Amino acid sequence: MRNKRGSGASTGECSVEGCTLPRMAKFMCRGHYYRLSVGLPLDPPLRRPGTPYDLNKAKITTAKSGYRVFNVPRQAPDGTSISPGYQIKEHTFVMLQKLGRELLPGENVHHINGNRGDNRPENLELWVTSQPPGQRPEDLVAWAREILQRYAG
Numbered sequence: 001m002r003n004k005r006g007s008g009a010s011t012g013e014c015s016v017e018g019c020t021l022p023r024m025a026k027f028m029c030r031g032h033y034y035r036l037s038v039g040l041p042l043d044p045p046l047r048r049p050g051t052p053y054d055l056n057k058a059k060i061t062t063a064k065s066g067y068r069v070f071n072v073p074r075q076a077p078d079g080t081s082i083s084p085g086y087q088i089k090e091h092t093f094v095m096l097q098k099l100g101r102e103l104l105p106g107e108n109v110h111h112i113n114g115n116r117g118d119n120r121p122e123n124l125e126l127w128v129t130s131q132p133p134g135q136r137p138e139d140l141v142a143w144a145r146e147i148l149q150r151y152a153g
Helices: 007-011 030-038 090-099 137-151
Strands: 059-062 068-075 081-089 107-111 124-128
Touching (some): 068 090, 081 090, 090 107, 090 124
Antiparallel strands (some): 059 068, 068 081, 107 124
């Protein structure tokens, strides 16, 4: 990070090295300030794994359910916004960053303390909700092998 008196402060740009977005708070752009506030590293680009969507341009709202949601515009090749892109819940995004991958089928994110607004990485845990069809022993053994292969070591 550049210091407060560096070139970022005089031009109104984010103080994180290489970021040219306008600063919003604590000399950082919205995206970097968000990463700082939830305990994520500042270095990686603020993108959902596997997509070209730029979360620095997202609008954050709170749904009636109490979850914070990113409303991310889809980007044209020239960087301009072209229509709504997708929505992603903040706690899911934090887990994607923590894992470095998309969630697999049957995975979801759980708030340890039950507070839907507390999206710090240490308050989130990955849950597996998949279960085998039926209760035949062969199905249970196959399911157990799949789980062990996916998550062991």
